[in-house]
Amino acid sequence: MENQKHNGQTPLVEMKDIQISFGGIKAVDKVSVDLYPGEVVGLLGHNGAGKSTLIKVLSGAYQKDGGEIYINGEKATINNPRDARSYNIETIYQTLALADNLDASSNLFLGRELMTSMGMVDDDSMEAETRKIMNRLNPNFEKFTAPVSALSGGQRQSVAIARAVYFNAKILIMDEPTAALGPHETQMVSDLIEKLKADGIGIFLISHDIHDVMKLCDRASVMKNGQLVGSVNVDDVTDDDLLSMIILGKNPSENKSA
Amino acid sequence: MENRITRLASNFKIDFRILGMIGALIILWVVFNSVTGGRFLTPRNLFNLSVQTASVAVMATGMVFIIVTRHIDLSVGSLLGMLGMIMGTTQTHILPDLLGIGHPAIWILTISVGLVCGIAIGALQGWAVGYLTIPAFIVTLGGFMVFRGSAWWITHGQTVAPLDSTFKLLGGGAEGTLGSTLSWIVGITASLIAVIIMLISRRKKSAHGFKVPPFWAEGILAGCAVFLIMGFVWIMNSYQLPKGAVKRIYEVKDLPIPDHAIYHGIAIPVVILLLVAIIMTVVSKRTRFGRYIYATGGNPEAAELSGINTRLLTVKVFALMGGLTAIAAVIASARLGSVGNDLGTLDELRVIAAAVIGGTALAGGAGTIYGAILGALIMQSLQSGMAMVGVDAPLQSIVVGLVLVLAVFLDITYRRKTGQ
Numbered sequence: 001m002e003n004q005k006h007n008g009q010t011p012l013v014e015m016k017d018i019q020i021s022f023g024g025i026k027a028v029d030k031v032s033v034d035l036y037p038g039e040v041v042g043l044l045g046h047n048g049a050g051k052s053t054l055i056k057v058l059s060g061a062y063q064k065d066g067g068e069i070y071i072n073g074e075k076a077t078i079n080n081p082r083d084a085r086s087y088n089i090e091t092i093y094q095t096l097a098l099a100d101n102l103d104a105s106s107n108l109f110l111g112r113e114l115m116t117s118m119g120m121v122d123d124d125s126m127e128a129e130t131r132k133i134m135n136r137l138n139p140n141f142e143k144f145t146a147p148v149s150a151l152s153g154g155q156r157q158s159v160a161i162a163r164a165v166y167f168n169a170k171i172l173i174m175d176e177p178t179a180a181l182g183p184h185e186t187q188m189v190s191d192l193i194e195k196l197k198a199d200g201i202g203i204f205l206i207s208h209d210i211h212d213v214m215k216l217c218d219r220a221s222v223m224k225n226g227q228l229v230g231s232v233n234v235d236d237v238t239d240d241d242l243l244s245m246i247i248l249g250k251n252p253s254e255n256k257s258a
Numbered sequence: 259m260e261n262r263i264t265r266l267a268s269n270f271k272i273d274f275r276i277l278g279m280i281g282a283l284i285i286l287w288v289v290f291n292s293v294t295g296g297r298f299l300t301p302r303n304l305f306n307l308s309v310q311t312a313s314v315a316v317m318a319t320g321m322v323f324i325i326v327t328r329h330i331d332l333s334v335g336s337l338l339g340m341l342g343m344i345m346g347t348t349q350t351h352i353l354p355d356l357l358g359i360g361h362p363a364i365w366i367l368t369i370s371v372g373l374v375c376g377i378a379i380g381a382l383q384g385w386a387v388g389y390l391t392i393p394a395f396i397v398t399l400g401g402f403m404v405f406r407g408s409a410w411w412i413t414h415g416q417t418v419a420p421l422d423s424t425f426k427l428l429g430g431g432a433e434g435t436l437g438s439t440l441s442w443i444v445g446i447t448a449s450l451i452a453v454i455i456m457l458i459s460r461r462k463k464s465a466h467g468f469k470v471p472p473f474w475a476e477g478i479l480a481g482c483a484v485f486l487i488m489g490f491v492w493i494m495n496s497y498q499l500p501k502g503a504v505k506r507i508y509e510v511k512d513l514p515i516p517d518h519a520i521y522h523g524i525a526i527p528v529v530i531l532l533l534v535a536i537i538m539t540v541v542s543k544r545t546r547f548g549r550y551i552y553a554t555g556g557n558p559e560a561a562e563l564s565g566i567n568t569r570l571l572t573v574k575v576f577a578l579m580g581g582l583t584a585i586a587a588v589i590a591s592a593r594l595g596s597v598g599n600d601l602g603t604l605d606e607l608r609v610i611a612a613a614v615i616g617g618t619a620l621a622g623g624a625g626t627i628y629g630a631i632l633g634a635l636i637m638q639s640l641q642s643g644m645a646m647v648g649v650d651a652p653l654q655s656i657v658v659g660l661v662l663v664l665a666v667f668l669d670i671t672y673r674r675k676t677g678q
Contacts, residue, residue, distance in 0.1 A: 115546075
């Protein structure tokens, strides 16, 4: 029932029966989620529910023990972050994953540096590109030559976001993107999500803030103890439904049929 | 006031740490010079100082990368000894038997053997650190003992001598210099290149529409660079060759012995050091490899999430260290003209101290090539100066040890104050 509005469309991402365990503990246990173009899917759950682990399988940070990933309907092999990037999967990690000792442009292009014709790292061009995209995302950003350790939380976040947006992501993973932000910057992230959605980008949004999810997401998948409780259309459920899914692991659709 | 100073500093694009190090070096030199009654700041002593610094400084540039990636290499002194022994045996026992004594290819073949061994051993240690995830401290502590023992084993403790005559030129000494004419040419070329690079960089930055420092500021910087380069050449070209050495050199070349004075010029090991310094600086600032080294040191997890293969990077960094140790072994053994069992003893500590005094943070992520070379120069100045003054050897160790700790303390304080 949940895929009614995606009639006939191929999902951008389909993760099927994903399993991963650490030292005998099943962190993710046969979880399936999917994501369509221009859609925001919220991943909800307590700390330790397995949502970050699941998503790290998609971003290449972890290798799955079982299950399959399909991108645009084709089976995908993602063994490391480079593989994920080659599928245009970009991730904004909760920790931001910035090298604090490097400046904004070095971080933005880390692993994908612009090179001169001589095969040298082209810092000037990278800085120029960084200035362009930051002008768009966060016009107040000025510290282009300082190491990112000298930046505020919001500025660091905008560097991490710029990195994901710059490289034409088709699939964007945002892990608690607003957790460390003030109200103004949170609004900035919300606006950005709307804009990216309109461009047809699919977004996985990991959050434990139900209001965020209700506001920004089209669908929500809830996890508990490494298992999927269920996926629902956000318009069809109330805050309380989501809460009981998170806390009790109860799927509202099961209740209705019962 | 403070604002004006920081603005001035940002105009010149230099950090205060490097100024502090240069200041410390100048103070050291002036103090030693006055205590020794003017014997320290002579062309002769500065020439010797430059030669003595070369071996440790070459290794210190590699140690910067090791420490920046949050590792350590305790094995470089022993590895230097072993590579020296391998190269000594190659050029005195093995190659002469194959090619004949004094064959012109001996020196280059010897160095190739040394480089290959150094890189291979470094890579092996890097593999143990990166892929087997044994802490670098342990791997290289093991290497420290293994290599020293192996060095002994190669000749069963015998000193290897005499070394190939061409090879020995790489250690400096009366013959092992560029001579004054070539030194001037090198100096002028280097000055021109420095100015041209500054101009190109300036023009590129303007083309991108970035704010560039005022022209006068960069002009003064360029002037300083040219002054330092030409000043160094001038000093090296003021150190006269002793009459006996002139006679010996010209007799070997079958040339008439000149009446006018002949001067040393830049020592070949210093030329090697300068080449290493330039290449390592380019690697650290202008290559992906260098960028990934600093990124990994700053945040290993972030580097990995950016698709950087940090394990392979570790192997490469240690392999590079091994290669540089081989170059240092060439310089050290060529300077002595023989290879004994104790070659390179305690060098690991000198190298680490040079890198750390030069501003390399043991926490990783920060360190510069020029800083490490300056650090090596400061360490060597301290030791040579104390030896010249007549300070007892035990007291020398005590002073060097205290200076190391003090330097790191100052560095930490500086970082905390500037929030870096």
